[in-house]
Amino acid sequence: MRLILPFLACFAAAVASSAMPTEAPDILTANPQNPTNLSSFGFFEGDAGKPSSALIPYNLRTPLFSDYAEKQRFIYLPAGGKMFASADGKLQFPIGSALIKSFGYPDESGKLRVLETRVLLHRAGGWVALPYVWRPDGNDADLRIGGTRVPVEFDHGGTKASISYSVPNKNQCKQCHSSGDEIMPIGPVWQNMEFPRSGDRDRFLRAMPLLAKLSPEAKWDDAKSGTLNERAHSYLRVNCGHCHAPKGSASNSGLFLDGSAKDPAAYGIGKRPVAAGRASGDFDFIVEQGRPDRSILLHRMKSTDSGIAMPELGRAMVHDEGVKLLDDWIAAMPKQGAY
Amino acid sequence: MDIKRSWLKLLGNLVSIRHPLVMRMRKIAFVSAALCALVQPAFAKTISVAPGDGAQERLQEALISAEPGDVVELGAGRFSLTDGLSLDVNGVTVKGQGVKESVLDFSGQQGAGEGLLVTSDDVILRDFGVENSKGDGIKSKGADRIVYHKLRVEWTAGPKATNGAYGIYPVESKDVLIDSVIVRGASDAGIYVGQSRNIVVRDSIAMENVAGIEIENSYDADVHDNIATHNTGGVLVFDLPNLPQMGGHNVRIFDNIIVDNMTPNFAPKGNIVANVPTGTGVMVMANRNVEIFDNVLGENGTTNIMVVGYRFPQQDPKYDPLPRDVIIWDNQHGRAGWDPQFRGGKEIAAAMGGSFPAIFWDGAGGPARAPNIGDAVPALSLGLTDITADPATAQPSPLAPSTARPAALPAITLPESMEAAVR
Numbered sequence A: 001m002r003l004i005l006p007f008l009a010c011f012a013a014a015v016a017s018s019a020m021p022t023e024a025p026d027i028l029t030a031n032p033q034n035p036t037n038l039s040s041f042g043f044f045e046g047d048a049g050k051p052s053s054a055l056i057p058y059n060l061r062t063p064l065f066s067d068y069a070e071k072q073r074f075i076y077l078p079a080g081g082k083m084f085a086s087a088d089g090k091l092q093f094p095i096g097s098a099l100i101k102s103f104g105y106p107d108e109s110g111k112l113r114v115l116e117t118r119v120l121l122h123r124a125g126g127w128v129a130l131p132y133v134w135r136p137d138g139n140d141a142d143l144r145i146g147g148t149r150v151p152v153e154f155d156h157g158g159t160k161a162s163i164s165y166s167v168p169n170k171n172q173c174k175q176c177h178s179s180g181d182e183i184m185p186i187g188p189v190w191q192n193m194e195f196p197r198s199g200d201r202d203r204f205l206r207a208m209p210l211l212a213k214l215s216p217e218a219k220w221d222d223a224k225s226g227t228l229n230e231r232a233h234s235y236l237r238v239n240c241g242h243c244h245a246p247k248g249s250a251s252n253s254g255l256f257l258d259g260s261a262k263d264p265a266a267y268g269i270g271k272r273p274v275a276a277g278r279a280s281g282d283f284d285f286i287v288e289q290g291r292p293d294r295s296i297l298l299h300r301m302k303s304t305d306s307g308i309a310m311p312e313l314g315r316a317m318v319h320d321e322g323v324k325l326l327d328d329w330i331a332a333m334p335k336q337g338a339y
Numbered sequence B: 001m002d003i004k005r006s007w008l009k010l011l012g013n014l015v016s017i018r019h020p021l022v023m024r025m026r027k028i029a030f031v032s033a034a035l036c037a038l039v040q041p042a043f044a045k046t047i048s049v050a051p052g053d054g055a056q057e058r059l060q061e062a063l064i065s066a067e068p069g070d071v072v073e074l075g076a077g078r079f080s081l082t083d084g085l086s087l088d089v090n091g092v093t094v095k096g097q098g099v100k101e102s103v104l105d106f107s108g109q110q111g112a113g114e115g116l117l118v119t120s121d122d123v124i125l126r127d128f129g130v131e132n133s134k135g136d137g138i139k140s141k142g143a144d145r146i147v148y149h150k151l152r153v154e155w156t157a158g159p160k161a162t163n164g165a166y167g168i169y170p171v172e173s174k175d176v177l178i179d180s181v182i183v184r185g186a187s188d189a190g191i192y193v194g195q196s197r198n199i200v201v202r203d204s205i206a207m208e209n210v211a212g213i214e215i216e217n218s219y220d221a222d223v224h225d226n227i228a229t230h231n232t233g234g235v236l237v238f239d240l241p242n243l244p245q246m247g248g249h250n251v252r253i254f255d256n257i258i259v260d261n262m263t264p265n266f267a268p269k270g271n272i273v274a275n276v277p278t279g280t281g282v283m284v285m286a287n288r289n290v291e292i293f294d295n296v297l298g299e300n301g302t303t304n305i306m307v308v309g310y311r312f313p314q315q316d317p318k319y320d321p322l323p324r325d326v327i328i329w330d331n332q333h334g335r336a337g338w339d340p341q342f343r344g345g346k347e348i349a350a351a352m353g354g355s356f357p358a359i360f361w362d363g364a365g366g367p368a369r370a371p372n373i374g375d376a377v378p379a380l381s382l383g384l385t386d387i388t389a390d391p392a393t394a395q396p397s398p399l400a401p402s403t404a405r406p407a408a409l410p411a412i413t414l415p416e417s418m419e420a421a422v423r
Helices: A170-177 A200-207 A209-213 A228-239 A296-301 A320-331 B003-014 B020-033 B055-065 B345-351 B416-421
Strands: A011-013 A056-060 A070-076 A083-085 A098-106 A112-123 A126-134 A141-143 A148-156 A159-167 B046-049 B071-074 B077-080 B083-087 B093-095 B102-105 B111-118 B124-131 B136-141 B146-154 B168-171 B174-179 B182-184 B189-194 B197-202 B205-207 B211-216 B219-224 B227-229 B233-238 B249-254 B257-259 B280-285 B288-293 B296-298 B303-308 B324-329 B359-361 B379-381
Touching (some): A112 A148, A112 A170, A170 B083, A296 A320, B055 B071, B055 B077, B055 B083, B146 B416, B211 B219, B257 B280, B280 B288
Parallel strands (some): B046 B071, B071 B093, B077 B102, B093 B124, B136 B168, B146 B174, B146 B182, B189 B211, B197 B219, B227 B257, B280 B303, B359 B379
Antiparallel strands (some): A056 A070, A112 A126
């Protein structure tokens, strides 16, 4: 990264002006109020399954686990807006942009039923996070700043899972999306992004050609994409690093999983818990090398008790596959004395 | 147990201690239980929220839609909550009708790491109770000038390892006032102030927690006129490695009643407080410039005051594991040390005629680091100069009292707006 830094420092171009249709109403900057209905934005043509062609769909190579919900992610760029990227691959969106993310589960026929759509709006005063909950008829979604819970049943590996799905409130959105006092996007980091619609990736690259120099990040569940260590780091960055960062909600823990850690203790290795309380599970270290069975990090990932579970928000189920990855990662570390 | 009856029982236990402070504390305790007249800011909008159906969403929406200067007023009754609550608007007051009258009940909580989370500045929390949160009770992070006043945070089944960690938990904040609160049952610390600066904890009661009151990795704190009783350890002043803010210093512990902290340690292992010996009055670990004076201490089976280094292996180059410049002066000591609950303690007690002294220092750093003691009770050094030394190699020797008290730390002053909020 140090080598390419001089080349990358903020390159810009108009990715939006020529490429984006302009019919989508520019409600984002025109109206300072938060629309009470999702339909006001014009992001969807009717139900959640019909995104406007103005939206750019994208996927993440390593996504945040959210109770096995399926997610659909979109970028909205205002007409004439210019994109930037910082040296570490984080995309910088112009004012008037929106990041849109729908969450849902397949119904009995296998068709995705979207429960909620979260909108991150880039206003002149900064980013705003708004949760919208779809009505039962699926025709529109209503703003629910106080969040809510929705009972959900879905097929999980052949058995029926039944959970109380949590739609975050506006403050909880900020808890994960905060950097200092500001709200920031988390997901759009170029090395972790994929574009399913043909032409979209090239459009970003034409606008910001130096992005091509950033190689894709290891995919957490694809052994061919990187080493065990790299895949574990991808998983931790995406699932933990938004709070466990020097300016994140868990800054006081001294446990930094966003890639900023400079020494093993900041990565949890041989580090004693600070404010874990009963979440320590009677273990001494966040990560005890070679001993996943004695590592608090895994103990908290394996729990669904809200006084123990990590992440704290949006997890009523255990991510078995993620637990397996980090179990393997810790087991592969040479056993050492604590330090 | 009914909290008022707990207080009465506690105060009954204290009657045998003859000290003007006890009388004062009794008065404080009863005043805290009473309602007080509440003054509304001139231009504040009041958003009233009643308990009942949909309390979670109604209260959370009120906390989100409040504007600076507004009051979110909790009605009388029990709010049955399913998730954590959070406040992120500056200058908002959340007030109820009293610590028993307005109760935020988190026994049905399904998500979030604490009951109430505050992340904005100039917030006042007052006159309500928080019960049985799954994690911490009330946490405030990066919330400058926060006032906690006349609150009750309680795990109602009493000491249990499954209780949440901290009752009242400000962290990474500047200017913190905790005044007239009662916290009971925390499996870590009842009142915990972490990585903060300019702090006052006063006129409060911490009982049946592992640690009653804990000041950790913090700068400039006054802890005074509190009662810490029936905890494992009464008042802790700690500094820990591998944290963004380290080098805890300038902490004054004075005019407190720290008695009968004999609740067996119920902290889950792995947590630093799980190592606090049952029967500890005050424990200072790895801090500098700590003053402990004018307190009433007694009925603590391990010891009334201990000063120790951080003796776990660690490799943080920015961390100093040694306690230094600790002053212990003019405290009144009752019985202590009849049942020391740490390795080697009983042997030392036996060698000393059956009882461990009321004050001890582990010897970390050698004689130059010895606490400055003016109290008229026996004090002991364990002589473990090397911070990595095996405690089994202790070489106990008496600690000589000092004749002159070093210059005192200045009192903590908080912004006038904070003091005004509790008048």
